[in-house]
Amino acid sequence: MILLLVVVVSSSASRMLPIAVPRPLVQIAFGAAIGLFSDIRVEFDAELFFLLLLPPLLFLDGWRIPKDELFKDRATVLELALGLVAFTVVGMGFFIHWLIPAMPLGVAFALAAVLSPTDPIAVSAIARRVPIPRRMMHILEGESLLNDATGLVCFRFAVAAVATGTFSPLAAGLTFGWVAAGGLAVGVGVALAILRLKEIVGRRFGEDSGSNILVSLLIPFAAYLTAEESGCSGILAAVGAGVTMSYVEATGQALALTRVRRRAVWDMIQFAANGVVFVLLGEQLPAIWPKAQQSAGLTGTSDPLWMIGYVLVIALGLTALRLLWAGVSMGITWFRTWRRLGLPAPSLMRLAIATACAGPRGAVTLAAVLTLPPTLPVGEPFPARDLAIFLAMGVIIVSILIAAVGLPLAMRGLDLPAEPSTDAEDDLARIAAAEAAIARIEEVQHAMAEGRADADRYVEIASRLMDLYRTRVENRSGDDPVRAREDEAIERVMRVAAVRASREAVLRLLIERRIGSAVATRLMQEFDLLEARYQA
Incomplete structure (x- = not known):
């Protein structure tokens, strides 16, 4: 309860600050204040952390990320999620061992491995403050969803090499294939099985919104635990289950009211x-x-400045x-394709700098280290364990700072090709939807009016x-669809104003006790749904 209270307070504090500071940094500062000035201590269990917090978050990211x-x-x-992780593990492993000779090479590689995956939570939090192009954001989100398995296998x-003194590249490659492919397969299979069973029960006995929402909450945990018991990646299983959920949702199985309520529940859980x-x-x-100071003291570098350095x-x-x-x-990609789009080389370099800054570390790094x-196994202490943990935590904070400061600077004034417009697809979908509605209304009208005197x-x-x-079909298929979209935007503003006025009128009647709370609640829910629809 205290943690949730701090989340609420820190979120409000981040909005009150005179400068734009990413919410994760404010939340880290509040957490550090708790650790420094109070007796509250959370006994951190990494396995429990992985189970309780990561599956639902990664499931939701896989669910909501645009698949096309x-x-x-x-x-x-895949280049970023596989190649860059391996490149980072090797390069940073040797670099950390060179920087801190007292840290064994195996421990340095382990630290580099937990530092290699980027964090989708931190990426999304920073993206809310920075105008990142849509396509670049999708690449960063896809990378952060898939690179966890690579980093954790490394x-x-x-860790096994440090404990046993042996390492087999062939075994590592085979294990990675099983962990990654098996995790995705388990996630897809578990999600399909649960959703299919839910569909059968709902078709036969009716649908209950509360139970359907609870099922959606349990799916990521079922996928994660099944994969972990099978020796696969529970993280990728949660992602695979989320991607499967999005495709099943496209069939429109759930009731509209269930989807509205479920979206609200998942937004709260994500926050x-x-x-x-x-x-x-x-x-x-x-x-x-x-x-960490005690561990670093063995190397003669326990000075705080050295640690921060x-x-x-x-x-x-x-x-x-x-x-x-x-x-x-990006240079290879530009040489092949972007050169035809006329993207200048300076913009390409700025884009590479922005991509480099947009690599904050977060939850997976923390839990893994x-x-x-x-x-x-021989009973001796794991070498430089506390130092590795401190370095990983420090890098998480600094990487978020780099993203918060460097990303806006790199993106400022960046000249990129215009994002492809989806107006034509939007017009096509709305016309098809309106025509289908007209045809269905005619069918229902004939069925209901048949044999009646009125x-x-x-x-x-x-x-x-x-x-x-x-009217919608004529506007969207007319000679000036741009004007039609502008007219619809104006209409939405007026509709929202009308709904809000209606809500205020109902509240006045409730305050004056001219209507009961049950009637007011029902009308307020209707007004909320209408306003949400017009603002979507």
Whole structure:
């Protein structure tokens, strides 16, 4: 309850600040204040953290990310999610070992592995403050959804190498294939099975909104646990289940009211879980600092400035490797395709810098580094464990700062090709929807009026409704669709104003006790749905 209260307070505080500061940084600061000035302590269990917080968040990201855009840029996403992670693990592993010789090479590789995945939660939080092009945002989201498995497999083998002193590249490759492909397959299979069963029960016995929403909440946990028990990636299973959920939702199985309520529930869960992740990170920092100093003292570098310097150098090294990879990748892409679009080379370099800055670390890094075993199989302490944990936590904070400061600077005035317009697709969909509505109204009118003496009454009501849809078809298929869209925008503003006035009138009647609370509640819900519809 205290964590949730801090999430609410920190969210409000981030909006009150005179300068734009990403919400995760404010939440980390509030968490650190709790750890420093109170007796509240959260006994952090990394496995429990993975189970409770990551599956629903990754499931929701997989559910809501646009699939067409992700598939269109699949080559770039895979380059970042697979190639860049491997490049980062190797490059940063040797670099960290060179920077801190007392940290064994295997531990350095383990630290580099947990630092390699970017965090979808932090990426989304920062994107709300920065006008990132839609296509670039989809690439960054797709990368952060898929690179966790690569980083965690590398981390697992690095820890095993430290514990046993052996490493097999062939075994690592085979394990990665099983963990990644198996995790996605388990997630898709579990989601399909649960949703199919729900559909059968709903078709036969009716649908209940509350139980359907609860089923959607349980799916990511079922996928995660099933995959983990199978030795696969629970994280990718949650992502696969979310992607499957989006395709099943496209069939329109759930009732409209269920979808409205479920969206509200998931928005609340996303807000709360995102906040708890970063508050927990801040709360753990004060307890880790003295342990990290003690661990670093063995190397003769326990001075706080040295510790902070290590964090800054490692964070900058990660950004430099990401810039190098993004620059080469985008250069090849520009040479093949973008050159025909007339994108100048300076803009290409700015875009590579923006991509390099947009790599904040977060929840997966925090949870993974805390799973480092306290002791080796022989009973000796795991070398430099506390130092690795502190460095990972510090890099999370610095990487968010780099994204918060560097990304707006890199994107400012960046000249990019215009985003492809979706107006034609929107017009096509709305025309088809209106024509289908007209045809269905005619069918219902004939069915309801057949054999009745007051058949004209049904014809009149149907005609009034069909005129509304015919107007939409004429506007969208006319000579000036741009003016039609502007007219609809003006109409939406007026409709919203009318709905709000209606709500105020009902509230006045309630205050004056001229209507009961039950009637007022029902009308307020209707007005809320109408306003949400007009503002969508």
